[in-house]
Amino acid sequence: MIYACIHGPSADLPQIAASFSPAFEQAAPDTIVFRIDGLKRLHGSPRQIAEAIAQRARAEIDGAQVNVAIAQTADAAILAARNFPGVTVAPGLHVLDVAALPLTDEMAQVLETWGIDTFKQLAQLPQTGIAERFGPEGVYLQRLARGAIHRPLKIFQPETTYEDRIELDHPVCLLEPLLFLIARLLNDQCARLLSNAMAANEVTIRLEHEDRPEHVRTLRLPVPMRESKSLLKLLQMDLEAHPPSAPTIALALSLKPVHPRTVQTGIFLPIAPAPDKLELTLARIRGIVGEDNVGIPELLDTHHPHPYRLADAQPHVSRPSQIPNPQQAFRYFRPPLPATVSLERNRPLHVTASGIHGKVLNSAGPWRTSGDWWTTTAWNRDEWDIALTNGALYRIYSEPTQHSEPTQRWFIDGSYD
């Protein structure tokens, strides 16, 4: 194998290397190395290849010094290009100073005390002694000085962007033709995601209008996805729920790439909805019941009467837990039912509300709670558990009397079921 290295202060080095080989390694911003085995029939001997590379570099770069080196290994070519001016073929690295190697301060100091100045002197030292004194790093540097390190190139991959924009000839008012264009952009970007083994967890679409600010919608996906059909359906449902307010003259689509989620599956594991299918299903349901009404319940660390929230997330499997003894369930009335409660010795005697009325057979309470008085969402209530003559168990509560109100306000919070 024969490698060529170009070293010079230019941003055009990747273009120069790409004109000789599609696969090259950018060892540093000013250093590029690539294989030239296949160029013999085109350019001739290694020296002729080196001359052709140098000629091309001189044509591309005006005035700057560019070194070209040809060697049997990639690292030898890099060292030669960095330390020998002009064109070098099969360089003799033994004359180079050890300072050309990436030595640590401690190693440089020790080598100086040993009187080791050149690659040749370092290469002649016993490998066992180097290993004992410097460890694996010292052995690596000695092999580097000998030009004995054979490694594959780290192929340069240009950074992939996931942003595309289309300008339209005529303003588009309807969503359907816009979706055709969005599908085109999504197909391209999802193909790029697939080729780079990536997925997207955020999709942003910008619809530009003539005389109004652009309409921006961002979908944050709970699981990374890269299926263009699923993403298109999600965008369609979002745009149907939040349509643009004016005809669109240009649109831009961008994806946020992340690594895809990998899940270990097994034949004995319980079934679960596919994440992308579940997200589509939940998006459809959000379109019916509202965006804030779908999610997973989360308990909050508070004494508030409603210590939970609906989190906008996908369900996920937690550790299996022991099933406790049966607990009586509670059902809320949302909103709480206003009630008229007659009292006897400060205990509920009779309750009347919409669809509920009866004499109190038994009661437990009051359970007085209050909190968050330092915020606008303060609560203060006396709760009672009651059994009515209609056969049901309810939780009722009263709020403290305001100065402007003659009687206590009572509500039925829900029923035990």
Place this chain on the structure above:
Amino acid sequence: MNPNAARVTTLALRPDAQIRECLPTGLAPLDALVEGFPRGAISEILGPDSSGRTTLIHSLLAASTAQLEICAYVDTDDSFDPVSAAAAGIALSQLVWIRCGHNAGHALKAADYLLHAGGFGVVVLDLCQVPPRIANRIPISYWYRFRRAIENTPTILALAEKEPVARSCAALMFDMQRKKTIWTGAPGFSLLREVELEAASRKPVRPDTAIFKARALA
């Protein structure tokens, strides 16, 4: 030709009577009565207010989430209480909660999407607070559609309501009743301690009933 040939019929199991895998609820008397809730079928839990319908639904969800399944709760009247659900042992992170804002039509559509998406262990359609005159207006075709969507899958569709709505489409039907309410403490200082619930299997018909106790929320 044998003139009696036309009278010969083949005895075979009806499709409804096929043996199904069941999910035990963890309530020993109930599981002894019917072996649990049949998978791939509709189950109905009936009863008036405070009869224990929701308690039984919570036990079913707890049993399903304990097997690492994902479940869904279609909450027609925004009545679901996550606190008592967590106390019953439901892993809330495995539960999709859909609040339908007192709209039974939305609840049916949401249930339809969930059942056709597949992959759920239990889908609960809570119609407890829907008046029977509205629940009875739901076309029977919905229940046939739901039954068709989940048959041959491990999904259980559990309906909780006052009166039966799925009727012939349901493979299991429980009548719930609260037998006893236990209060402790002296009069004036009493505390709701626990309730005793009775589940009678209306379909399949069982002569016995299952009686179990449920502790009140702390």
